[in-house]
């Protein structure tokens with residue numbers, strides 16, 4: 001059992017999230033808790049999901065001085081999450097210290113991955129923050145840095161997946177948001193692919209939020225997506 005879909009639980013109300021989770025099963029998907037739900041409902045919400053046997057990706061994208069980020073990753077490990085992340089732009093010292101802290105912490109080490117370029121960003125958004133490379137070039141640069149820092153993988157868009165599998169490492173875990181099934185609303189995502197295109201390109205895990213959670217039949221939508229990537 002290795003579900004590829006990580007459902008982004010971006011609900012503002014816990015009862016809405018619970019209604020959805022009650023109808024789920026850990027064989028159908030893993031769950032991602034991000035800044036919105038963690039800020040509203042905190043560690044107890046995450047622990048509740050783990051108690052229901054879900055693998056949880058804690059998507060808090062830590063970005064701070066190395067000591068602070070390492071301690072935050074240890075706190076995530078204490079919760080029992082399956083995966084946690086930092087921003088690669090925090091630099092190699094920050095990433096190395098976080099991975100070392102997790103490795104020295106014992107057996108239940110979560111996967112540690114780093115965000116490269118947010119999937120909501122395109123060339124224009126990158127230029128606006130002073131980066132004059134293409135998204136592909138900048139993702140590749142940050143993914144190489146992440147790999148050299150000893151982390152387990154990166155968050156990137158599926159549009160960069162085949163490039164990273166060939167130029168970084170075939171066993172480097174690629175977690176890709178910006179997944180949009182045919183006909184679904186793009187919203188604020190800029191670098192998108194369908195679930196099948198993403199898996200074919202080399203994505204290991206697909207982060208999917210609104211196309212599932214805002215669907216009129218979320219469970220059937222999830223089942224259909226799983227079917228499309230068999």
Ligand SMILES: O=c1ccn([C@@H]2O[C@H](COP(=O)(O)O)[C@@H](O)[C@H]2O)c(=O)[nH]1
Pocket residue numbers: 008010034115117118119120155156177178179187189207208209210211
């Ligand atoms: O580059 C990134 C990093 C994280 N995300 C997160 O993934 C989900 C995507 O949700 P959708 O509703 O499918 O757009 C969301 O929680 C983001 O915070 C991302 O989209 N891109």
